Amino acid sequence: MDKTYQPSSEENIYQLWENSGAFTPKIDQSKTPFTVILPPPNANEPLHAGHALFTVEDIMVRYHRMLGDPTLWLPGTDHAGIETQFVFEKHLKADGKSRFDYDRDTLFKLIADYVNTNRDIAKSQMKRLGFSLDWTRERFTLDPEHNARVFAVFKKMSQDGLIYRDEKIVNYCTFCGTAFSNLEVVHKTVDSHLWYLNYGPLEVATTRPETMLGDTAVAVNPADPRYQKLIGTKIKLPLTDREIPIIGEDSVDPKFGTGAVKVTPSHSPEDYDMAKKHGLEFIRIFDYDGHSNDNVPQKYRNLFPNQLRQAVLDDLQLAGLLTKIDNYSHEVGHCYKCGRPIEPITAPQWFVKVAPLAQKAAEVVKADQVKIFPTRFKKQFLTWMKDIRDWPISRQIVWGHRIPVWYNLTENPNILITYLDQDKNIITNYAKNLTEKYSEVAAGLQTLLAPIGAKYYFSKEEALKSSEFVLQETDTFDTWFSSGQWPYSTLGWDPNGNHSPDFNYFYPTSVLDTMWDILFFWVARMIMMGIYVTGEIPFKVAHMHSRVLDGKGQKMSKSKGNTINPVTIAQNYGADALRLALVIGVAPGSDIALSEDKIRAQRNFVNKIWNASRFVMMIIDKYPEAVLSGGDSDPFFSKLNSLIASTTKNLNTYRFGQASEDLYTFFWHEFCDVYIESIKDRGPEIVYPLVTILTTLLKLIHPFAPFVTESVYQELNTKLKLPPSMLITSPWPHEIR
RNA sequence: GAGUCUGUAGCUCAGUUGGUUAGAGCGUUUCAUUGACAUUGAAAAGGUCGGAGGUCCGAGUCCUCCCAGACUCACCA
Numbered sequence: 001m002d003k004t005y006q007p008s009s010e011e012n013i014y015q016l017w018e019n020s021g022a023f024t025p026k027i028d029q030s031k032t033p034f035t036v037i038l039p040p041p042n043a044n045e046p047l048h049a050g051h052a053l054f055t056v057e058d059i060m061v062r063y064h065r066m067l068g069d070p071t072l073w074l075p076g077t078d079h080a081g082i083e084t085q086f087v088f089e090k091h092l093k094a095d096g097k098s099r100f101d102y103d104r105d106t107l108f109k110l111i112a113d114y115v116n117t118n119r120d121i122a123k124s125q126m127k128r129l130g131f132s133l134d135w136t137r138e139r140f141t142l143d144p145e146h147n148a149r150v151f152a153v154f155k156k157m158s159q160d161g162l163i164y165r166d167e168k169i170v171n172y173c174t175f176c177g178t179a180f181s182n183l184e185v186v187h188k189t190v191d192s193h194l195w196y197l198n199y200g201p202l203e204v205a206t207t208r209p210e211t212m213l214g215d216t217a218v219a220v221n222p223a224d225p226r227y228q229k230l231i232g233t234k235i236k237l238p239l240t241d242r243e244i245p246i247i248g249e250d251s252v253d254p255k256f257g258t259g260a261v262k263v264t265p266s267h268s269p270e271d272y273d274m275a276k277k278h279g280l281e282f283i284r285i286f287d288y289d290g291h292s293n294d295n296v297p298q299k300y301r302n303l304f305p306n307q308l309r310q311a312v313l314d315d316l317q318l319a320g321l322l323t324k325i326d327n328y329s330h331e332v333g334h335c336y337k338c339g340r341p342i343e344p345i346t347a348p349q350w351f352v353k354v355a356p357l358a359q360k361a362a363e364v365v366k367a368d369q370v371k372i373f374p375t376r377f378k379k380q381f382l383t384w385m386k387d388i389r390d391w392p393i394s395r396q397i398v399w400g401h402r403i404p405v406w407y408n409l410t411e412n413p414n415i416l417i418t419y420l421d422q423d424k425n426i427i428t429n430y431a432k433n434l435t436e437k438y439s440e441v442a443a444g445l446q447t448l449l450a451p452i453g454a455k456y457y458f459s460k461e462e463a464l465k466s467s468e469f470v471l472q473e474t475d476t477f478d479t480w481f482s483s484g485q486w487p488y489s490t491l492g493w494d495p496n497g498n499h500s501p502d503f504n505y506f507y508p509t510s511v512l513d514t515m516w517d518i519l520f521f522w523v524a525r526m527i528m529m530g531i532y533v534t535g536e537i538p539f540k541v542a543h544m545h546s547r548v549l550d551g552k553g554q555k556m557s558k559s560k561g562n563t564i565n566p567v568t569i570a571q572n573y574g575a576d577a578l579r580l581a582l583v584i585g586v587a588p589g590s591d592i593a594l595s596e597d598k599i600r601a602q603r604n605f606v607n608k609i610w611n612a613s614r615f616v617m618m619i620i621d622k623y624p625e626a627v628l629s630g631g632d633s634d635p636f637f638s639k640l641n642s643l644i645a646s647t648t649k650n651l652n653t654y655r656f657g658q659a660s661e662d663l664y665t666f667f668w669h670e671f672c673d674v675y676i677e678s679i680k681d682r683g684p685e686i687v688y689p690l691v692t693i694l695t696t697l698l699k700l701i702h703p704f705a706p707f708v709t710e711s712v713y714q715e716l717n718t719k720l721k722l723p724p725s726m727l728i729t730s731p732w733p734h735e736i737r
Numbered sequence: 738g739a740g741u742c743u744g745u746a747g748c749u750c751a752g753u754u755g756g757u758u759a760g761a762g763c764g765u766u767u768c769a770u771u772g773a774c775a776u777u778g779a780a781a782a783g784g785u786c787g788g789a790g791g792u793c794c795g796a797g798u799c800c801u802c803c804c805a806g807a808c809u810c811a812c813c814a
């Protein structure tokens with residue numbers, strides 16, 4: 001044995017495990033399985049330090065495997081819709097291109113190629129960190145099987161009235177070219193102004209003067225004596241020749257601004273609701289690329305919002321209608337991907353009616369039928385479920401599950417189609433004008449925009465029955481609509497009820513472990529979808545693990561340059577050292593400040609294990625005739641027994657930080673510093689207790705530091721001339737006598 | 738606007754149901770060591786456990802308020 005532990009040996013150990021089939025469980029109906037589905041990392045990027053926290057899952061999985069449970073940890077990767085497309089578009093931009101240069105099929109293929117070349121990176125990295133995943137069951141979110149299940153569920157939800165199309169106000173990023181759910185919008189405080197505009201008989205105060213060209217009313221509080229008699233009258237909207245009504249609306253606060261609000265139903269969520277209530281007109285003045293459109297007077301067309309704002313303010317000023325400007329800071333939604341302001345805009349989108357699903361999810365969480373751990377997240381979960389709004393699931397990007405509905409163009413003449421013609425020019429026109437160019441349209445299709453009420457079919461064949469001109473919806477599903485179905489889909493749930501043996505045995509899963517930042521995005525969706533589709537909660541425990549920060553407690557980010565590459569760390573210090581550094585002494589759910597110092601300290605611990613073992617082997621060599629089993633008891637056994645008990649208890653209650661800290665202290669300061677020192681003068685009778693204690697400690701430490709413990713175990717096995725066996729599949733220790 | 742979390746040694750953090758002189762790693766100081774390990778060992782310095790009240794025989798641990806920081810959620814012009 002080398003004088004110090006060599007991390008480079010870890011790759012051989014992983015090979016040993018993988019080749020032995022230790023990661024693949026045997027279905028045994030007499031036993032209760034332990035199942036964990038890996039939160040699929042993005043297929044397009046290498047792992048970051050946060051992914052190294054899959055260690056927590058590996059600890060649970062290895063522990064249960066040693067307990068003898070048929071244990072499945074199922075790996076996979078996520079296509080990560082908008083994330084991936086965003087990254088890919090950056091590459092395109094570097095090459096002087098953009099998404100508009102390609103039809104959607106070509107673009108999809110390009111991204112698929114890009115993802116496929118990068119996909120194996122994450123996989124090899126997870127192996128390097130020692131994760132005992134069953135690679136024979138590896139999945140990808142765009143696998144045809146998963147695709148088919150997602151589509152079947154979509155159809156079922158549609159038939160159950162849980163899916164609908166509507167033209168509602170959505171969060172739209174005109175740069176990314178897609179709608180987002182509320183969760184994907186980040187609110188930032190913006191220092192801006194409150195502009196006071198003279199609308200004739202009254203003044204309005206607004207933070208968005210540019211949208212005035214889309215005003216279709218002015219609202220005042222009906223109890224406000226200043227304006228009461230104006231309700232029901234009409235005024236002429238400045239800068240236009242339109243007339244708009246003054247309406248009475250209780251939600252208007254008389255004390256704010258002038259007590260009169262301009263109402264822009266197509267570009268403000270509140271105004272949208274107001275317009276629905278009062279039956280107002282909707283005038284959308286921005287197109288989905290962010291430019292002002294034909295609904296505004298000629299001179300204001302084709303401007304971005306900030307340009308339009310300037311133009312409108314200039315003209316109002318000139319006309320003497322800009323009466324006052326106050327400083328005002330307020331919250332504005334920004335795109336979580338590109339950081340630009342979100343444009344609230346009416347757009348036809350697909351929605352999930354989420355209230356019935358959320359209600360059931362809230363019930364089971366409330367009743368602890370699924371335990372959320374640490375418990376503080378339970379309250380957060382319930383709060384969110386209470387006020388949840390319908391979930392827009394359509395995204396105007398190509399990288400994802402294309403929504404499985406087909407439009408017949410003869411039945412839907414007003415579908416707006418954008419495509420590349422033979423000469424690669426972008427053409428936008430209505431379906432009714434394009435039937436003669438159908439094949440060109442089909443080949444060069446970029447996007448289509450079907451009006452609300454468009455008739456659609458759930459299969460191409462059905463749509464083809466009445467016309468040969470058929471196009472599939474170009475929107476794709478929100479990534480979370482797909483990954484929300486991950487647990488039952490990966491295990492082989494079948495829409496027709498012919499579920500796979502895996503599904504029947506391993507579902508519902510045991511523990512879902514992930515970071516708390518996707519509690520709503522993912523965990524909540526899985527609970528909702530799982531109950532709806534399978535009638536069962538997809539996991540018994542939702543365990544929220546910590547967030548990894550840098551050594552100073554700051555968020556890691558590429559721009560700050562403080563990221564830690566887990567694989568580099570594994571190469572320099574060993575995967576075990578990294579794993580221990582991420583776990584030892586960390587309270588459940590609290591942040592982890594990961595510094596190189598900390599990793600070095602754990603590297604030293606790993607080396608300590610290595611060298612203590614070396615010492616034990618020396619003793620074995622010294623007394624080749626010593627009794628190896630069934631020897632005398634040793635006073636140290638009782639200390640060891642309480643360690644076995646506390647470690648087992650801590651693992652059962654997810655107290656991994658405590659368990660590992662106890663093991664660290666015990667191994668180093670009880671076993672090495674005290675016990676080993678105390679037996680250095682003893683004879684051959686010490687071999688049995690020494691080997692027993694070491695083997696037991698190796699087992700206890702194995703889930704946390706699998707490589708060094710397995711290495712030593714293999715050495716020990718050879719030295720003792722025992723039949724081949726592996727620590728990974730050896731039984732969890734019980735009380736020693 | 739609503740909510741959650743954090744504040745313990747110079748730094749990063751443990752401290753399960755309240756119970757004897759509050760712990761670890763790193764850092765600092767002193768000493769040791771050619772035989773498992775310098776990726777080591779022995780020892781030392783260093784904390785009024787954010788502040789103020791309260792409950793209790795007893796509080797870092799429970800309650801109230803205050804201060805400081807982090808985060809999450811949120812359609813108000």
